[in-house]
Amino acid sequence: MEGDLRGRSAEAREKRRDAASSAAIIIIFLLVALTHLLVLSSHFGATDPLIWWQQRAYAADGGPGGNAVAPDRLLSPDLEDNNPAACLSRHEASRRWKPTRFPMPPYLVERLRWYEANHRRCGPRTALYRDAVSRLRSAARNADHAAAGDHHHTCKYVVWIPTEGLGNRMLSLVSTFLYALLTDRILLVHEPPEMEGLFCEPFPGTTWLLPPADFPHKLDAATFSSRSKESYINMLHNNIIRYGYGDDARAQVLPAYVYLHLETVFLLTASVKLRLQNHTFCDEDHHLINKFDWMVVKSDNYFAVALFMMPMYRRELDRMFRAKGAVFHHLGRYLLRPGNRVWGMVDRFFEGYLAGADERLGMHVRNKQIFPVPPEIMFEQILRCAREHHLLPQVLATSEPPTAEAKKKKKNKAVAVLMLSLKPEYHDKLHAMYYTNATVAGDVVVSVHQPSHDGEQQSDARAHNERALAEIYLLSFCDRMVTTGWSTFGYVAQALAGIRPWMLLPVNRSKMRADVACVRPPSVEPCTHPQPLLLTCQ
Numbered sequence: 001m002e003g004d005l006r007g008r009s010a011e012a013r014e015k016r017r018d019a020a021s022s023a024a025i026i027i028i029f030l031l032v033a034l035t036h037l038l039v040l041s042s043h044f045g046a047t048d049p050l051i052w053w054q055q056r057a058y059a060a061d062g063g064p065g066g067n068a069v070a071p072d073r074l075l076s077p078d079l080e081d082n083n084p085a086a087c088l089s090r091h092e093a094s095r096r097w098k099p100t101r102f103p104m105p106p107y108l109v110e111r112l113r114w115y116e117a118n119h120r121r122c123g124p125r126t127a128l129y130r131d132a133v134s135r136l137r138s139a140a141r142n143a144d145h146a147a148a149g150d151h152h153h154t155c156k157y158v159v160w161i162p163t164e165g166l167g168n169r170m171l172s173l174v175s176t177f178l179y180a181l182l183t184d185r186i187l188l189v190h191e192p193p194e195m196e197g198l199f200c201e202p203f204p205g206t207t208w209l210l211p212p213a214d215f216p217h218k219l220d221a222a223t224f225s226s227r228s229k230e231s232y233i234n235m236l237h238n239n240i241i242r243y244g245y246g247d248d249a250r251a252q253v254l255p256a257y258v259y260l261h262l263e264t265v266f267l268l269t270a271s272v273k274l275r276l277q278n279h280t281f282c283d284e285d286h287h288l289i290n291k292f293d294w295m296v297v298k299s300d301n302y303f304a305v306a307l308f309m310m311p312m313y314r315r316e317l318d319r320m321f322r323a324k325g326a327v328f329h330h331l332g333r334y335l336l337r338p339g340n341r342v343w344g345m346v347d348r349f350f351e352g353y354l355a356g357a358d359e360r361l362g363m364h365v366r367n368k369q370i371f372p373v374p375p376e377i378m379f380e381q382i383l384r385c386a387r388e389h390h391l392l393p394q395v396l397a398t399s400e401p402p403t404a405e406a407k408k409k410k411k412n413k414a415v416a417v418l419m420l421s422l423k424p425e426y427h428d429k430l431h432a433m434y435y436t437n438a439t440v441a442g443d444v445v446v447s448v449h450q451p452s453h454d455g456e457q458q459s460d461a462r463a464h465n466e467r468a469l470a471e472i473y474l475l476s477f478c479d480r481m482v483t484t485g486w487s488t489f490g491y492v493a494q495a496l497a498g499i500r501p502w503m504l505l506p507v508n509r510s511k512m513r514a515d516v517a518c519v520r521p522p523s524v525e526p527c528t529h530p531q532p533l534l535l536t537c538q
C-alpha cells in the first residue's frame with residue numbers, strides 16, 4: 001500500500017513536471033508569437049502595439065459606426081512617429097471618414113516626406129535655425145550667407161499669422177503650407193493662446209511652432225496690416241526693393257523679412273474684394289520675394305487657388321495634384337489633425353449620438369451678422385433643400401400615432417442629423433418636427449443632435465475654438481451634408497470629407513427668400529471669396 005502510494009505520488013510528481021514543462025513551452029511559444037506580432041506590426045507602421053491592436057479590432061468590425069479601413073499610412077507620417085498617443089486623431093480619424101474617392105498621389109507623398117526631412121534639418125532647435133534667427137535679428141540680415149554664396153546651408157522660412165474664424169484660419173494655413181512646399185520654405189506657425197494645442201504637431205521629430213521671442217516684432221494679427229512697412233507691395237512702391245536683383249551683392253540690402261498681406265477686404269462699394277492685387281501672385285514678384293530668407297503671411301482665405309495660376313509653380317503643382325479638386329482634401333487631412341483634447345470631444349460625441357445610426361446627415365447653418373436672415377426663413381430654406389433633394393424623410397402633418405399598417409412595417413433605418421449652428425433654434429425646430437410627427441413612410445427614425453450653441457463667434461477663446469474644430473470634424477464624418485454658402489466652416493468640413501455638400505444659397509434680400517434653396521458645388525475644394533480677378537503682371 002505504502003509502496004503503491006509512493007509509486008502514485010512519484011507518478012503525480014512526474015505528471016506535474018510534464019504539465020509545468022508544457023506550460024513553460026506554451027508561454028515561450030506565446031512570447032515568441034507576440035514578439036513576431038510586434039515586429040510585424042511595426043513593419044506595417046504601427047509602432048505602438050496598442051494602436052496596432054486597436055486598428056485590428058476596428059478593421060475586424062468596421063469600428064463603431066466607422067468604415068473598415070486602417071489608418072492611411074501614406075498620409076500620416078506614422079512610420080516615424082514614435083509617440084502615437086500624442087496625436088490620437090492621426091491614427092483614428094481615417095476610420096471615421098467615408099472611403100475617399102481621391103487616392104493620394106505618390107509624388108505628393110514623396111514631396112511631403114522630403115518636406116518633413118527638411119523641416120527636421122531647419123526647424124526650431126537646430127543649428128541652422130539658430131543661424132537664421134540671428135541673421136533675422138541682427139543688422140547683418142541677408143548679407144552673411146549672400147556674401148558667402150552659401151545657399152545650401154541656409155534655410156528659408158514662412159511664418160503664418162492666424163486671423164479671423166477657424167475656417168478662415170484652416171484655409172489660409174493649408175494655403176501657406178502649399179506655398180512652403182513649392183518654395184522649399186519651412187512653415188512656422190504663430191500659436192496665440194486661443195489656438196494652443198488645437199492641432200497636433202504635423203511633422204514628426206520637430207515642431208512647427210515659432211518661439212515668439214525669436215521674431216524681432218510682436219507676433220499677432222494686429223502687428224501686420226496693409227500699412228506695414230515690411231509689406232511687399234509697400235516696399236515695392238517705396239522703392240526699397242526693385243525688380244532685377246540678381247544673386248549678387250544687392251541681395252545684401254534686402255530688409256530682414258517680407259510680409260505678404262492677403263486679406264479679404266470688405267468695401268461698401270464693391271462689397272467684397274479679395275486682395276490678390278497686382279504684384280502678389282506674379283512670377284516676377286515671386287522671384288523677388290523668394291530672395292528673402294524670412295517671410296510672414298497673414299491671410300483669411302484659400303489663396304492656394306492663386307498659386308495654380310502662376311506659371312512658375314504650375315509644373316510642380318501638376319505633378320503633386322493630378323486631381324485639382326482635391327488639394328485641401330489631401331493637405332488638410334495631412335496637416336490639420338485635432339489635438340487630443342478636441343479629439344476626445346469628437347470621439348465621445350460620435351460614439352454617443354452618431355455611431356449607431358445607419359445614415360448620418362450633417363448640417364451647418366451659418367446666419368451671419370452682416371446679412372442676418374430671420375431664423376424661420378432660414379429654416380424654411382433648409383426644409384426645402386432637404387425635401388427637393390430627398391435628404392430627409394417627409395413627416396405626416398399630424399401628431400396622431402401611425403396607422404396600424406405603417407406600424408406593422410419594421411423600423412429599419414435610423415437617420416442621425418447632426419445640426420451645427422451657433423444658435424439652438426434650427427436644432428430645436430427640426431427635433432420638434434421629428435419628435436411630434438411620424439414620418440410618411442413610417443420606416444425611418446430620425447434623431448437630431450447639436451453638440452453646442454455658443455450664441456456668438458468668439459474666435460479669441462480657446463474652448464470655443466475647440467468646440468468649433470470638433471464640430472468641423474464631426475461634420476466631415478457624415479455621409480451627406482448641407483452647408484451654408486459663404487461659410488468657410490462648411491468648406492473645410494466638405495474638403496476634409498471629400499464630399500460635395502448641398503449648399504444653402506444666400507437669400508434674395510428684396511424677396512427675403514432664396515429662389516433656389518441649395519446647389520451642389522462642382523468639386524469638394526473650398527470656394528474662394530470671391531473669384532480672383534487675376535491679375536496684371538509685368
Ligand code: GDP
Pocket residue numbers: 164165166167168169364365366420421422452454456457458459464465467468469471486487488489490
Ligand atoms: P465663416 O465665418 O462662416 O467663414 O467661418 P469661420 O469658421 O471662419 O468663422 C466662424 C466661427 O464661428 C467658427 O470658427 C466658430 O468659432 C463659430 N461658429 C460658427 N458656426 C459654428 C457652429 O456651428 N458650431 C460652433 N461650435 N462654432 C461655430
